[in-house]
Amino acid sequence: MAVAVEADLVQIGGLRGYGGDDQPDPDLLRACVHCGMCLPSCPTYRLTGQEMSSPRGRLWMMKAVGDGRLDLLDPAFDEQMYQCLNCRACEAVCPSGVHYGPLVEAARQQLETHRPRPLPQRVARRVGIAWLFRDARRMRAAVAALRFYQRSGLAAVVRRAGIPRRLGLADLEAMMPPVSRRALVPGEERWVPAHPERSVALFNTCMMGTVFADTNRAAARVLAHNGSAVDVPVGQQCCGALAVHAGMMDEARDLARTNIDAFEASGDDHVVVTAAGCGAALKEYGHLLKDDPAYAGRAERFSARVRDVSEELGAVGGGLVPPTRPVRRRVTYQEPCHLAHAQRITIQPRMLLAAIPGLELVEMRESSLCCGSAGIYNLIRRAMADELGDRKAGNALATGAETVVTANPGCAMQLRTSIRRAGGGADVRHVVDLLDEAYGGEAAGRAGSWACDRARTKSDAVPAAAD
Template structure:
């Protein structure tokens, strides 16, 4: 461990995005959060627990620990921001907020290497800063994946030099068709019960375009018009989780502008991470006086698709699927949005579907946005644990509800040479609807390439 040189010491938090001391001091260090924390369960060290991290934040705020102290920086990075601790905290510490602002402090004060700055610029600003650019890049990626160049690049060793070997292996196969927010309108089938917008997001609109299509089918079948409202952007979650709060705010404003409409009953999200972010726009924009009110009005309309379907009830009866499935809970669905019952209610609505609960279903799989690229060791320890738990159920299909988890699980299964399909819950429901009329849809799905 390197000591902090005297000249670069930073005492306490400062500026607008400082972790709230009132929130930090709400922690009465009861320790109830410890067993819920994935990094604590792997290391059993207090510093890698939520209580330990809050104590480190408190020590920085009180000037007892330097902001640039390696212990502080390491722990803020090692945290998955899965927020399992937040869900069990009796004192109501909004852990996500103080973690994200702590990371913002590090971004502001810690000298970044040229490489880190380059990656941040490329990833957050260029790729995720504009969805049009993102999709163009995805098209290039598809071309790369299908060309002989891929084999060449993989053999050349250049990926290792750039430190991108792991990232490249994680990439999902990019399909030919994307679901883009181009203003398209899908009318409700059967009796019309309302009109919703689908939040298209980044990777959901490209690699997981088929999940969007399934979502649209399930919603229209249940009586909702679906609009692909144009002008919407990336939700900004990856930015905010990495301490790039300003960029996150910019995206939030653009999404609010695009999606705040009195003609919409709800904004539907099928990616848990995006849903949690959209619901937290009021917090993100609370000091922005021209947007704080609009953010509040916007956030009340945001619904995860599973939450929405249970809230409004299914009007169409799903057909039978004779599969056994196990459900892997996305952290930002279970902990950040506290949606745990609805997914199971929907699965139970499918005749003949057998649900086998896995152990530790709400313990993070290690994906956590781009965490698996930044902290590969911890991420893979958690992934292996998750796969062991999931496979121990003997289920034929692993079901989740967030692209990050699905990517992570698929990569893990590929590495083990297993061909267990990973599906978004809405895809399962969509298949069940198809199975009601097309018996062939009852066949087990095949794993993604």
């Protein structure tokens, strides 16, 4: 097997180069003039001070593999392609506009194709990324089990017995926030404003539709309060970001095609996303499917419809409906990398927070430096992720904030763990959680601002949490 796999690698001077599909694009690589401006923006360079852990160093390595000066399977190359958090901070500051994300993703795909992983890792990746996240129903069932575990008293017993630690799941277990009571199931809930001005389709991601389902509902209420009818289209699945970041392009493309099909039914409505990581992935479907003749054009059109929730709210015609209920709290804002860097959205979340009466926004140092979450990075690269998490918690708590606001589920979980480890008491919320609170939450619906229609179409439904 391994021999056959290696046979299609391009060999130059005894070194193995790239082969097959999804090679780092040499033209994209050439745009890097190794000026070094990216260095201070890179979390791994900031922590290590070493050039190979910098974007410029990694791009130089990718170039070297293509030029036959470095072996594709050199352990140092592997290490660097995966030490990268893919936070894209370098992309946002690059004067030459190097598209770093697609390059590192292609390099990972090359490694995955040509360097088989040990069996346990292969199984874990298949189960985690290709099986569990692949199907929203499985995800909901898993999260329902998690909720039962958290709420039934089982957690306390299991924890006392040290079982999570022995199974190597202690980190994951500690990171989980209290799970929302009821999963948000596509097609089952719909929000209709008193005076609808437009309609939007809510992207119901694996995490935001389950663990953070109440946040997704908050987003829907806030959108409805501002005149948008909110649908949660049936048939949508995981965005595929985890698969892309893990170099599993085929899985990612399958998911992308499924989502495009699901959202085409909702016409030209904006696809509104509450998870920054998913938003970034959805906006890149055009690139992901560029070589698929049946989907390339459709993917481009789909990506053009995608809006982060703060982007959507920041652009509503006539301006945001002013929130009236004070939220008396000091908060600080942690920028999700895939919002600030990949989507370049930095002003809108702050504008939304500034619109909330009584709320005091205090900026933290290094608000746009990665918190260490980075998809599943914090589960597989503990040391680096913890160091970044500690740095982030320190900066956040130094503001004296009672609440740390962010806009991505991965960041929320990482922040929660890091703040707790630092001994801080601050809670972690999504931008729309606070905005919803300032609009009155469910009460705004009762006051007639909008109505929630619980349609109970059973097409995609599975019993949510046993409660």
